[in-house]
Amino acid sequence: MNKQISSNQERYLNPYLGGVLLGLLVILTVYITGRGLGASGAIKSAVVTTSNIIAPYETQQNGYMGRFVSDDHSPMYNWLVFESLGVLLGGLLSGLLFGRVKKFRIDKGPKITNKKRLIFAVIGGILFGFGSQFGRGCTSGAALSGSATFALGGVIAMFAIFGSGYLFAYFFRKLWI
């Protein structure tokens, strides 16, 4: 029998060094801007902007999206949108430095097809995006920056996200192991 053995021998930063640097970045961000880092907020701005172009009346009438539309500037003119552009650039920079920028490929567990991986990636994204609105932020904005600034909500989000991940991991184990 021919068993395919895939390997994952990439060069990464030592995780504790990476963590210390990330922690220092959170301090620096709070020191300069008075707020933390984020990610899901940028996608929210993209959603509101897209919706406002396609259907401006409905978007402004929408009880949620209407809050983020203003007359004097586009919803894309937002701190988190610029920060997330930076995240893309920084990811690319690190990828180039470590030799990880390659042609399009898919990361997945050894037992599933590419198609199944991509379907679950979309479903996972839908759930994460949906949940992040109730959570007032995602892993970066609520869990990391929130906890770091001792916000009760940040700690709640952190435990809820990781607790739920462990709780439901069993049902999706075939995707990863």
Next chain:
Amino acid sequence: MGPLIPNGIIPAGWDFVIAILLGIVFGFLLEASGFSSSRNLAGVFYGYNFVVLRVFFTAVIVAMTGLLYFDYLGWIDLSKIFILPTFLGPMIFGGIIMGIGFVMGGFCPGTSFTAIAIGKLDGLFFTIGLFIGIYIFSLAFPLFEKFYTSGNLGNVTLTDVTGIPASWFAAAFTVIALAAFWGTMFIEKKVRKNIKEYKF
């Protein structure tokens, strides 16, 4: 004294330049730590790779402790920083949904951006999912508007709620994190030994 922009020490016009620069460092650190790979991220839930726990908890305790020192030295006025508001029920509910999304999709929003940057299609599909998910939330908003704004405790910190000083929480989190780093070292070794289809 910080925070610099709210205190007018750096003019607000620099806001977006600083946003891009801080974002670049953020993205660099996420990618360099291995967060651009969904397999690495999902490993935390199955015990074969605890990189998420190591990086995330180290960052939280460094930031907590560092901010307390900044406050102690008078470099930052912690009363002027943004405290994430707490909406009890909605945040627990949202966290649970995000956790399911995490284990199904293998990413969270920031990490999926760095995955796109190095050419991972699963990161792109996850991000498309995020877009769809937030759009669905917006369209369905009238259905759960009441729940969304329920359980509002305001912009409270752990200290506001319990009366226990912030430094105690920083110390407690540090002890918990160190114990977790130590314990997961053994779990990871054991789990990896039992996985044969994959070389670490």
